[in-house]
Amino acid sequence: MLSVGLTGGIAAGKSTVAGHLARLGAIVVDADQLARDVVAPGSEGLAEIVREFGVDVLGADGALDRAALGAVVFEDPAKRRVLELITHPRIHEEHVRREAAAVAADPAAVVVHDVPLIVENDIAHRYHLVLVVDAPAETRIERMVRDRGMTEDAARARISAQATRAERLAVADEWLENSGTESDLLAQVERIWRERVVVLEENLRAGRAAPTRGAELADPTETVPDGRRRDEAWADQGARLVRRAAHVLGAAGIAADVSHVGSTAVRDLAARDVIDLQVGVDALDVGALAPALREAGFVADEPGEGTPGVPPVDESPAALLSADPGRPAEVRMRVTGSEPWRNAIALRDALRADPAARYVYALHKGRPSSAHAGRPGGTWFDVRGNDIAREHAEQHDVVADVDTRDEAST
Incomplete structure (x- = not known):
């Protein structure tokens, strides 16, 4: 239904x-x-x-x-x-x-x-x-x-x-x-x-994911049909998906936090036209999370045909994709407070706050991830992103967008 x-x-x-x-x-x-x-x-x-x-x-x-x-x-x-x-x-x-x-x-x-x-x-x-x-x-x-x-x-x-x-x-x-x-x-x-x-x-x-939109980077300043900048539309789309995910998780009694992360969460940053969400939990139980998130439109599936050259959405199997053909999205499920969880939010916040960091990160976005093989780091962003994230996290609190423990948020 x-x-x-x-x-x-x-x-x-x-x-x-x-x-x-x-x-x-x-x-x-x-x-x-x-x-x-x-x-x-x-x-x-x-x-x-x-x-x-x-x-x-x-x-x-x-x-x-x-x-x-x-x-x-x-x-x-x-x-x-x-x-x-x-x-x-x-x-x-x-x-x-x-x-x-x-x-x-x-x-x-x-x-x-x-x-x-x-x-x-x-x-x-x-x-x-x-x-x-x-x-x-x-x-x-x-x-x-x-x-x-x-x-x-x-x-x-x-x-x-x-x-x-x-x-x-x-x-x-x-x-x-x-x-x-x-x-x-x-x-x-x-x-x-x-x-x-x-x-x-x-x-x-x-239980089938919709195809994503390829690896090309979209211009954040481009005007979309409703008259807004693309990055303004991304911000609203991310907020909507965060609220939907938090709502179904709260309804299922799952204590979790949900955030819009990744490049589409940052103004003035070119990005793949895919919304990245992060769900943080105290203990990673994909068997409980996946059925709940399916109620918000996310399924455990691989991208459909038409996405040549797109790398796996995560090195971890704890990832879901959107079933909505009109709004590609990817969800990572991580343990709240873990290094990947912190890095995802801290990188976003650093890039939002610091134009210089945003410029440096943009330079690295096109580099192949294989160039960093064997180095410790994050999953869906490159090693330079992890460096920026760690520097930011050392000086600032890392806070998720929405937490289902707060009933008013869902």
């Missing part, structure tokens, strides 16, 4: 995308409908809302008067938080129930969770992929005024109350631009479904 999050700002076109995904074969779970279901007449959710906000939020028929409730909570963050504490756990529980039912009916199901507030509720890490639908603010305002009868001021207020474009970009595995025609938007949906969603689901079910 593949779990996909779908989100986007008001009037961006999310419903159009959800409808087309359903036609393509996805099972779509609508969070707005779930939100209505959990506060339906006679429900525990509605009873708790009445206890907190009074009977004035009920209509004459005993159902929730959403406009009345909105008037109470929209301008008051504290009251809005109370409402969220009532509804969000119930909505999540119903999401889980419906997803489980879909998997029971079809283990190969693609379940799309249509959730307007994925960013605002900080739940993007719960999904294998997140699709974000976007359109320019002025286009969305025009749609709200034309199609929903809203005033321009009201439309702008709704947009300003939601996540920003940058915040949505940070969680978007796929960015669907809806400033053109509906057929343009649907073509994007079909490409993503065909080239990424279906392939990722099949790869996960088969």
